[in-house]
Amino acid sequence: ELKVEQNPLFLSMQEGKNYTIYCNYSTTSDRLYWYRQDPGKSLESLFVLLSNGAVKQEGRLMASLDTKARLSTLHITAAVHDLSATYFCAVTITASKLTFGTGTRLQVTL
Amino acid sequence: NAGVTQTPKFRVLKTGQSMTLLCAQDMNHEYMYWYRQDPGMGLRLIHYSVGEGTTAKGEVPDGYNVSRLKKQNFLLGLESAAPSQTSVYFCASSYLQLGAGNIQYFGAGTRLSVL
Numbered sequence: 001e002l003k004v005e006q007n008p009l010f011l012s013m014q015e016g017k018n019y020t021i022y023c024n025y026s027t028t029s030d031r032l033y034w035y036r037q038d039p040g041k042s043l044e045s046l047f048v049l050l051s052n053g054a055v056k057q058e059g060r061l062m063a064s065l066d067t068k069a070r071l072s073t074l075h076i077t078a079a080v081h082d083l084s085a086t087y088f089c090a091v092t093i094t095a096s097k098l099t100f101g102t103g104t105r106l107q108v109t110l
Numbered sequence: 111n112a113g114v115t116q117t118p119k120f121r122v123l124k125t126g127q128s129m130t131l132l133c134a135q136d137m138n139h140e141y142m143y144w145y146r147q148d149p150g151m152g153l154r155l156i157h158y159s160v161g162e163g164t165t166a167k168g169e170v171p172d173g174y175n176v177s178r179l180k181k182q183n184f185l186l187g188l189e190s191a192a193p194s195q196t197s198v199y200f201c202a203s204s205y206l207q208l209g210a211g212n213i214q215y216f217g218a219g220t221r222l223s224v225l
Contacts, residue, residue, distance in 0.1 A: 004152075031212070042216040042218050042219055048211050088153070092211070092212060096141050096206075096212065100145075100153040
């Protein structure tokens with residue numbers, strides 16, 4: 001059974017600081033997704049990582065994938081309040097299904 | 111573009127009542143999914159469909175049934191609601207994209223309370 005774990009579960013950080021969210025998974029996979037969910041809203045796709053060593057960046061967010069370590073990271077650079085949300089990673093081992101992590105709730109304070 | 115539309119947005123049921131949640135997508139996607147989201151547990155897959163007329167069980171299928179009679183619609187039924195089914199339900203759709211995997215597009219969610 002595929003297990004996907006994220007840490008931390010909750011992260012409070014000051015504006016301007018850097019931090020990293022970690023996503024570990026238990027079974028070999030080379031496809032990993034990051035989603036963002038604002039409070040009371042739906043999920044939006046952020047990144048798709050499709051191979052070992054893949055790195056994607058948009059704005060202050062950068063995601064990477066190490067399939068050998070079964071680890072993905074979401075790095076936040078110089079956080080701003082607008083990044084406050086819950087971030088989910090999700091992994092697939094069959095083409096049609098995703099298994100989601102428990103989510104990391106990020107709160108960026110002034 | 112409407113994308114993925116869920117109906118209703120909110121519902122309160124009494125234990126033992128039945129209801130159907132409707133998901134409609136206008137993107138011609140082959141795959142559709144129903145998830146539930148509970149605090150501290152992320153999203154858990156209830157049922158999914160890989161094409162019209164097909165359905166399959168996910169991680170937490172007990173107490174739910176689904177049907178996909180038309181490609182654009184995916185219905186989730188609760189035959190006899192229980193308080194444990196109080197949750198936020200999300201529908202998603204997707205298709206396999208060469209070089210982009212299986213990006214799922216989500217509806218706005220249905221908040222269900224079972225008293």
